[in-house]
Amino acid sequence: MKKVLIILSIFLLLLSCNREDDIEQMPYDNPEIPLHIPMGFPSLNTAVNENKPTKYGVELGERLFHEKKFSTNNMISCASCHNRGNAFADNEVQAVGVYGRVGLRNTPPIQNLAFMKFYNWDGSKLRLENQPLVPIITHEEMNSSIVEVIGKISDGHEYKELFRKAFGDENITPDRIYRSIAQYEYTLVSANSKYDKVKRNEGEVFTESEARGYQTFTIKCASCHGTELFTDQSFRNVGFPVNPSTEEAGRARVTGVPADYMSFRVPSLRNAEYTAPYGSFGQFPTLRAVLDYFDTGVLEADNLDPILKDNGNRIPMTEQEKEDIISFIKTLSDREFVGK
Numbered sequence: 001m002k003k004v005l006i007i008l009s010i011f012l013l014l015l016s017c018n019r020e021d022d023i024e025q026m027p028y029d030n031p032e033i034p035l036h037i038p039m040g041f042p043s044l045n046t047a048v049n050e051n052k053p054t055k056y057g058v059e060l061g062e063r064l065f066h067e068k069k070f071s072t073n074n075m076i077s078c079a080s081c082h083n084r085g086n087a088f089a090d091n092e093v094q095a096v097g098v099y100g101r102v103g104l105r106n107t108p109p110i111q112n113l114a115f116m117k118f119y120n121w122d123g124s125k126l127r128l129e130n131q132p133l134v135p136i137i138t139h140e141e142m143n144s145s146i147v148e149v150i151g152k153i154s155d156g157h158e159y160k161e162l163f164r165k166a167f168g169d170e171n172i173t174p175d176r177i178y179r180s181i182a183q184y185e186y187t188l189v190s191a192n193s194k195y196d197k198v199k200r201n202e203g204e205v206f207t208e209s210e211a212r213g214y215q216t217f218t219i220k221c222a223s224c225h226g227t228e229l230f231t232d233q234s235f236r237n238v239g240f241p242v243n244p245s246t247e248e249a250g251r252a253r254v255t256g257v258p259a260d261y262m263s264f265r266v267p268s269l270r271n272a273e274y275t276a277p278y279g280s281f282g283q284f285p286t287l288r289a290v291l292d293y294f295d296t297g298v299l300e301a302d303n304l305d306p307i308l309k310d311n312g313n314r315i316p317m318t319e320q321e322k323e324d325i326i327s328f329i330k331t332l333s334d335r336e337f338v339g340k
Contacts, residue, residue, distance in 0.1 A: 028168045030054045035114060038191035039200065040228035042115050047127040053183040056165040061184030063162060064177060069152040070135075071142035073098050078135065078181070081107045087271035087338050088188065093282030097141035104140070104247055106282040108267065109275050111190040111337065117233050121264045121280050124254045128182040133174075146174045190270055190337040191228075198331070206331065213328030216321045223307055230269040230332060236305045237263045239298025239313060243281045250280070259303050273333045287329060291322045 033053040035044065064070075065078045081095050082088040087109040090096075095103035105121050119125040125134070135141040136149060150172050153159045160170040167176055197204035206214060217225075226232045235251040242248075242262060251260035264280045278284040284293065294315040298308055308314065317325070 028165065030056045030166060030168075033058060033187065035186060036189070037115075038189065038196070038228065041112075041191065042227060042229065044114050045116060045128070047129060047182075048114050048186055051129060051179050051182055051186075053186050054166065056162065057167075057180045057183040058187055060162045060166045061180035061182070063159075064153075064181050065184055067153065070144060070149050071098050072144045072148070074152075076142055078132070081135075081141075082110050084339055085274070087111055087190070087274040087334075089275040091276060093277055095141065097135075097138070098143050101140040101143075103138070104243070104245055105280050106277065109271060110185055111188055111270060111334075112229055112268065113188065114186040115229060118265055122251050122254050123235060123265050128185060129175075129178045132178050132181045146177070149177070150174070188337075190334040192336050193270070193334040194331040195328075196334075207327065209324050209327040210331050212320075213324035213326070214331075216317075217325050217328050220315055220317065220321075221325065224266045224305075225269050231266045234266055235260065235263040236266060237261070237301050237303050238294075239301060239304050239308060240279050240293070241283045241299065245281075248281075261303060262301065263303065269329055270332045271334055271338060273330045274338055287326050288322060291317060291325060295322070 031054065033055060035048065035053065037044065065082075068074050068077045068080070070077055076098050081090045081092075081097075083090055088111060089109040090107045092107060094105060095107045097103060108121065113119070113128055117126070119128060119131050120134075125131045133146060136144050136146060154172050159172065163172050163176060164170045166180055194204050194206075194210075198206060224232060224234065224236060224238075237250070248262075249260075250262040250264050252258065252263070254260075267278075272278075272287065276284075276286060278287065278290050284290045295317045297312070297314040298304070300313060304313065
C-alpha cells in the first residue's frame, strides 16, 4: 500500500509540473495593429517587419514615451521634447534636457518614422529600436542609464503587468523597452492634411495662393523635399549658418568622410507650420526666414549641394512666390494628428 501511495504521489507531482509547463506556454493575447500605408508613401523601414506594432506593445510604448523616470532627475521624458501639439517637436531653438541643459541640435518632429530610412539629423541610426538609448544616456538630455531606468520602473506592479501583456511575461529588459517605444512611434502616421484631402479628391480645393505655391514648390523645392513624405531622405549641405559647436560636423560625424561635413538629412515639411524654429540648430525662427535666406544667398562650401552651387548659391524667389510657398506648406498641416 505504501508503495502504491509513493507511485501515486510521483504521478501527481509530474502531472502538476506538466500543468505548470502548459500554463507557461499558453499564448498571450496581443493582437498586431496593422499599419496603413498612405497613398504614395514609400515602403516601410525593414525593421518594422521585425517589430510590428501590437495592441499592448504600443500601449506600453506610449506609457514609456511619457515616463519622466527615464531622466536622472525624474523631470524629462521623451514627450517633454516631442510634444504632440508641435507635431512631436518642441519649438525650442535647441533641445533642452535635465537641469536646463541645452543640446547640440534642434528637436526634430517624429512623424511618419515607419517610412524613414535614417534617424537623427545625421542619420546615425538605421533602426528606430536603436534610438531610445541615445537621449537616455546623453548628458544634455536625460543623463541617465538604461540600468537606472529599469531599476526605477521595476518597483511598480503596473509596469510588470504591461510588460506581461506586451511580451508574455513580466521581465523588463532594455530590448523590450526599445521595441515597445519604437512600436508606439511607428503608429505616429500623419497623412490627413488639406494637401492629402485634395490629392484624394475628398472635397477640399486649394486656394489660388496655395495652388500657385504648389506649382512654385514643385519647381524650386521638390528636388530635396520630394515624395509624399516631403523629404527625399538625402543628406545635403545647403549652406545654412554653421553651428559654432566644435562637436558638430553633420553627417561626417557618422561617416568620417570630409565630403559629408555639415550635411544634414533633409527634413520633412509635413506639419512644418507647427515645428518652428527651423534648421539643425534652430537657425531660422520662421518659414519666411528660411526662404529669405535661400533667396539672398547661402554660405559657400566645397561640398555645397550642386543645385545651389550651379545657381549662384541661391534659390531666387519673388515676394509673391515666398508667400505662396508658405501658403502651400501650411496645407501639409495635419490638425487631427497634432490634436488641433
